Amino acid sequence: AQTVTQSQPEMSVQEAETVTLSCTYDTSESDYYLFWYKQPPSRQMILVIRQEAYKQQNATENRFSVNFQKAAKSFSLKISDSQLGDAAMYFCAYRSFYQGGSEKLVFGKGTKLTVNP
Amino acid sequence: DAGVTQSPTHLIKTRGQHVTLRCSPISGHKSVSWYQQVLGQGPQFIFQYYEKEERGRGNFPDRFSARQFPNYSSELNVNALLLGDSALYLCASSLDREKLGGQPQHFGDGTRLSIL
Numbered sequence: 001a002q003t004v005t006q007s008q009p010e011m012s013v014q015e016a017e018t019v020t021l022s023c024t025y026d027t028s029e030s031d032y033y034l035f036w037y038k039q040p041p042s043r044q045m046i047l048v049i050r051q052e053a054y055k056q057q058n059a060t061e062n063r064f065s066v067n068f069q070k071a072a073k074s075f076s077l078k079i080s081d082s083q084l085g086d087a088a089m090y091f092c093a094y095r096s097f098y099q100g101g102s103e104k105l106v107f108g109k110g111t112k113l114t115v116n117p
Numbered sequence: 118d119a120g121v122t123q124s125p126t127h128l129i130k131t132r133g134q135h136v137t138l139r140c141s142p143i144s145g146h147k148s149v150s151w152y153q154q155v156l157g158q159g160p161q162f163i164f165q166y167y168e169k170e171e172r173g174r175g176n177f178p179d180r181f182s183a184r185q186f187p188n189y190s191s192e193l194n195v196n197a198l199l200l201g202d203s204a205l206y207l208c209a210s211s212l213d214r215e216k217l218g219g220q221p222q223h224f225g226d227g228t229r230l231s232i233l
Contacts, residue, residue: 004159035221045160045207045224091159102173103150103211105222107159 002027002094006108013082014116020067021077021111023092033095034068034075035105040088048090051075079113087115119144121225123208129231130198138193138228142210148172149191150222151183152207160207166191195230203232 003026013019025034036048051059051068058066063083067076079086092108122141130136142149148167152160162175166185180196189210195202209222 037224042226043205043229044226045209047221047223050221093159102165103148103220103222104162104165104173104175105150105152105160105209106162109157109159 002029002032002096002106004092004094004106004108006090006092006111008111009109010112010114012114012116013079015084016081018078018080019082019113021079021090021092021113023075023077023108025073025075025092025094025106027073027094029096034066035093035095036064036066036075036077037091037093037107038086038088039091039110045091049077082115084115084117087113089113121208121210121223123206123225123228125228126226127229127231129233131233132198132200134198135194135196136198136230138195138206138208138230140191140193140208140210140225142189142191142208143223146210146212146223147189148211149185149189150209150211151191151193152209153177154205154207154227156204163193198232200232203230205229 005024032053034051038046038048049061049064063080065078089110091110093105124139150165151163154160164183165173169185183193185191205227207227209224211220211222
């Protein structure tokens, strides 16, 4: 079974600075997807960024980028120019590649990000 | 376009009762998944339905059941409620096109279920 580990329960960053959230995962599969979701106090889980394991290039979305190290099974999220609105719980999630099968997401326990003005 | 909608927003029940949670996916999405999020934890997968058929089931007891309707909306039913069932229940939908694996799931705001 796949597992996702987020070793940082809480992180803080000053507004406009950069922060990196860590995520490691365990799987025997060679093809899969990885996601970062953001969950503000409003509760809705919002997709931040996704990465296909077969792509070597790291995904980027505006101020958000990932450092995907497949051999090390590591998938960290970097937030540049942090904004107050980035404050939230961040969850790393894994999904098997198999098409036609379950779309089950396996989530980590999350990292609470605080942005200080 | 409307996002994933869930009802009710909050619900309070007592032990032993039954509850039904509802979810309407984004228009055009045929796949619906249910997750349980206990306070302080990441969501745990309960069920996935696609075209009214169960596609996946997580490690939850038979007290949990679900179904999907022809309009792709879905219900999650929980019988014989326990205190441990208190959680945020999230619904997510996706396109789930066979040729486009890895379609991201879009989540609703969830239903907060409290068991007294």
